[in-house]
Amino acid sequence: MSVPEHRRIFGEHLRELRRDxxxxxxxxxxxxxxxxxxxxxxxxxxxxxxxxxxIVKLARGLEVTPADLLAPITSTS
Incomplete structure (x- = not known):
């Protein structure tokens, strides 16, 4: 199964925020x-x-805004 680029980016950013x-x-x-x-x-x-x-639940758990969680995703992702 191919993973869409925007979901891959979201997932990597989520992992990074979680660990940070x-x-x-x-x-x-x-x-x-x-x-x-x-x-x-x-x-x-x-x-x-x-x-x-x-997304809102994850953002609250990470103490960021939903926009912060989605920030790395661009229109070309």
């Missing part, structure tokens, strides 16, 4: 935001396509 904010494991972060670890893993690998509700 001290959430070393996907499991602990997933618990913090009320999601399953496998779902967070799928997001970080670009395999899952998050809804707006999920």
């Amino acid at each position: 904010r001290g959430w070393g494991s996907q499991e602990s972060f997933a618990h913090h935001v009320g999601m399953d670890r496998t779902y967070v893993s799928g997001l970080e690998r670009g395999r899952r396509n998050p809804t707006l509700d999920v």
Whole structure:
């Protein structure tokens, strides 16, 4: 399965923000935001396509805005 570029970029940025904010494991972060670890893993690998509700939940858990979470995605991504 080919991963769309914008989802790959989103996932890499999510992983980077998670780690930068001290959430070393996907499991602990997933618990913090009320999601399953496998779902967070799928997001970080670009395999899952998050809804707006999920983006907001992730942003709150990372203490960033939803726009910050989406910032690396450009119109050409």
